Amino acid sequence: MNRFSLIISCIVGLIFQLSVNAQKDKAQNPLIFADVPDMSMIRVGDTYYMSSTTMHLSPGVPIMKSTDLVNWKIVNYAYDRLGEVDALNLKNGEAAYGRGSWASCIRYHNGTFYVFTFAATTGKTYVFSTEDIENGPWKETSFEPSYHDLTVHFDEDGKVYMIWGAGKLMIAELENDLSGVKKGTKRILIENASAPAGDNIMLGAEGSQLFKINGTYYLFNITWPRGGMRTVLVHRADHINGPWEGKLALQDKGVAQGGLIDTPDGKWFSYLFRDYGSVGRIPYLVPVVWEDGWPILGENGKVPDTLDLPPSEGLIPNIVASDEFERKKNDPTLPLVWQWNHNPVDSLWSLTDHKGFLRLATGRTDETLVDTRNTFTQRTIGPVCTGVTSIDLSNMKEGDNAGLALLQKNYGWVGVTHENGKKKIVMVLGNDEGEKTVEELALNQKTIYLKASCDFTNKKDEAQFYYSLDGRNWSKIGTTLKMSYTLPHFMGYRFGLFNYATAQSGGYVDFDYFRIKNERD
Incomplete structure (x- = not known):
């Protein structure tokens, strides 16, 4: 090798190493390489809170906290026990595997945190509320029936709206005390929310998450075209009753179902998840820019491997952890990872x-x-x-x-x-x-x-x-x-x-x- 070739080789090697080091200084996708599906996320000041699904497990609806959108810690659960029916108690041949509570919706309004969820196992829709999301106590309100994949929005006019359903999306107003649906307010919001992804749909649009940004309503959903992959859809409207216009927002790696979150310094991201075999449904973040009033997800329509956020410090001990089962007087009886x-x-x-x-x-x-x-x-x-x-x-x-x-x-x-x-x-x-x-x-x-x-x-x-x-x-x-x-x-x-x-x-x-x-x- 001559001197010139050696110099070029050294430069290429240096550039590669600098690139590797730069990658290590950034957050990586997947965000959490573990089963944390159906995320719902809010930011309160400079702190983020996220709820997700754990279905038949007890306690349920884990609440996670982060200050950088990357490193999350389980800080609470919305409930200790969802109910006392045979299926949840593994009694009389009944079990709640794959059921229990599903996709939750976390919100913060007038100093109170709310977590909404639903359970076909009990046939109820639940509202858990607290002023202290990390320590509780939680107040539980429930009503029938069980509203599938619901999202809730506290609007400026004092009304509280709930959207739910699959394919055909429904909307209703909730009572002021959140004890149920107001009579006469239930109606169709979008007749065929899957339409932006085509006609040949295997999974009708569901997983609704509603946001209001600069006066415009944005509704996120997942759908699944037959022969394709899990797909993100976004609808928008200037009024909650429409008219709604929709578009396909992301179709890459099957990363879908979630919503929008912004940082204190004005960056936007979409939190989504991906089916990843037996480890479960794992969270991803994709950057978002705004064009003509639409959130544009990903980088050139793709889910990036790295993000302009701090690197992960690992999932141990905040998502999973070792336990020696030694307990001092003030130690929690059961660490929240269990x-x-x-x-x-x-x-x-x-x-x-x-x-x-x-x-x-x-x-x-x-x-x-x-x-x-x-x-x-x-x-x-x-x-x-x-x-x-x-x-x-x-x-x-x-x-x-x-x-x-x-x-x-x-x-x-x-x-x-x-x-x-x-x-x-x-x-x-x-x-x-x-x-x-x-x-x-x-x-x-x-x-x-x-x-x-x-x-x-x-x-x-x-x-x-x-x-x-x-x-x-x-x-x-x-x-x-x-x-x-x-x-x-x-x-x-x-x-x-x-x-x-x-x-x-x-x-x-x-x-x-x-x-x-x-x-x-």
């Missing part, structure tokens, strides 16, 4: 009966993991992640099963069963047809270490399970779990700590810790 699979039975779990451990006891018999109450869950995160736990098995009873799961409709778990007076390490696959033990090994000690490792890179969607007898030397067990996102559960895979009985109730196990990292072992 949610129960359906409503828990509070008498059957404890952080005090065995100090430094999470105790899960059985109160009835069940056939499989998905029938089980008090499964303790956290999100998985991408592109890769690993969860590890250790369990004291001393007080298992005949027929008990305990361990670490990756939970969705097609699930897998590694753990211990107690059969015929003996304990066995097992790896199990499960689905609607039941559970199948893939591998089992004899266990002759009272403590076991378990690990589950996920790979969501480029939708690889594979997981492996491991066990250890000493916490240092690990062995793979069973087979690869082919993870898949299914509509019956309608959420990304979650780590789950569980204990269920198949023969008799009254046994319990003690989890020493749960540790998560964004690496794959």
Whole structure:
């Protein structure tokens, strides 16, 4: 190589490295590589708040906070328990998988925060309100029926409007106390809101989010042309009753469903999400500029990989987190990263009966993991992640099963069963047809270490399970779990700590810790 070629090579290398460094100093898409769908977002001063969907999990409707639109922290939930129907309590053969509460709408008006949501499981529409969104308390108001994918707007004239529906969008005024719909105000807002995306539509326009900017109303929706991808639609009008004109606003990577948010210094973004295989529906941000009174989404119609915002500091510990189950006097009993699979039975779990451990006891018999109450869950995160736990098995009873799961409709778990007076390490696959033990090994000690490792890179969607007898030397067990996102559960895979009985109730196990990292072992 001559001197000139060497100089050129060095310059090219330097430019590449500077480019890489510049990328590291910017926010990246996806914004959150975890299941945070159906986002609704507001800015109050220089602070952003976001609500999203967790359906059948308890507590529900997570509230997240950010000061830069990139780094988010779970600060509260809108409710502890959505209701006491059998489906939410996993009783009498009923379950709320894929249901519970769906797409919420967060608003701030006259010093009060509001979160609106709906639930086909209970047949109700809910209004949760508080003056302190991070600490509560929340006031709950509900009314029937359940209004699908609603959005709410507090207008300057004192009226409160609600828009909902799919394909044909409806509008009504709410009572002043938000206790229901005013009689005689329900009407069609847009007869065919999907029209800007064509005639051959697989999913009618839904996911409404309404905004009023400089006197103009903007309504965001998602639709899905047959043979195409999830698509963003925007309608606008000078008056709430129309006439409305609509246009296709973004069609790239299937990134869709969301709305608008601005920064204190005048930048605009659209928050949206993308179906990304088994990790779930993951948030994206796209820049927005304004042309002729329309929000123009993306860069040349595309979703950018980087954003002119601060870089992410990672999802640990504000979206998911390790937990040693050690509690001091003023520590929260349950960190907000945790949610129960359906409503828990509070008498059957404890952080005090065995100090430094999470105790899960059985109160009835069940056939499989998905029938089980008090499964303790956290999100998985991408592109890769690993969860590890250790369990004291001393007080298992005949027929008990305990361990670490990756939970969705097609699930897998590694753990211990107690059969015929003996304990066995097992790896199990499960689905609607039941559970199948893939591998089992004899266990002759009272403590076991378990690990589950996920790979969501480029939708690889594979997981492996491991066990250890000493916490240092690990062995793979069973087979690869082919993870898949299914509509019956309608959420990304979650780590789950569980204990269920198949023969008799009254046994319990003690989890020493749960540790998560964004690496794959």
